[in-house]
Amino acid sequence: MRIGEVARASGVGVQTLRFYERRGLVKTTRLVSGYRNYTPDAVLVVRFIKQSQELGYTLGEIKQLLSLRARPSGNSAEVRALAQAKLRDIENKIERLHQMRDGLSHILNACACGGDISRCPTLDALDHAAP
Amino acid sequence: MRIGEVARASGVGVQTLRFYERRGLVKTTRLVSGYRNYTPDAVLVVRFIKQSQELGYTLGEIKQLLSLRARPSGNSAEVRALAQAKLRDIENKIERLHQMRDGLSHILNACACGGDISRCPTLDALDHAAP
DNA sequence: CTTGACCTGATACTTAGCTATAGGGTTTAT
């Protein structure tokens, strides 16, 4: 695939793809013309990058996550430790989102203010999301 | 509380607090001297901001989340709709994190590669996180 | 065999979210 195709399929601009390549997030080969040649897998990688960014990861962290997928030969203990660390991190985020969700859904459902949030007596609910 | 106190208690710099005030995220009153006067609540707000950022929210979105807590008089239907939208957003994030977690924990546990990730046959696991 | 859509690298600009600096006023302890 060429760069424009990948851009359309993954919903980013071509500049962004070149930028990701410079940052080592997406690999390409080159045609004789100099054109970048992407495998269809690149589309998945780019979508993964975008998803991860929305979940609060930086490009540096995402590069690490992608390296777990890239299967470096040897040194599997190190890779395993990284995967474990990332797993803990993800579970941490999930828990904090649960707290936010509970705070918000308290406002929306459990509270006895009859739908009128402006007169809700327990609106410190969101504070549970800020421990 | 004065700005330095709030900064220490919430783990950010005083510049950051002044910046948050300009962006309308943290309210203050002023002493005759011109010094900012914070309520202890500001510490919770700042921590909430930091937590939310790590979960992928921008300051603009966080301002909206905080407005749910600020109890604007009247117009509760609008506030309720916003809360509902944010709730959906949070549940969406939780789901995507679950997918990432499952992909990663597959690598770490369920896979029959005996701990050697570099020879794991099903390492497209992470792709499930990139739908 | 040229036109238009595509690609190249290099460079510069933009936005978000801070962070630092300059030049000064306030408060508190000695």
Place this chain on the structure above:
DNA sequence: ATAAACCCTATAGCTAAGTATCAGGTCAAG
């Protein structure tokens, strides 16, 4: 009453992550 530790505004600078522009090279269709 003065030094240290705090505060003020204003302005400038920084990093991350793009986004735009320039001056060209490539390729498929007509």
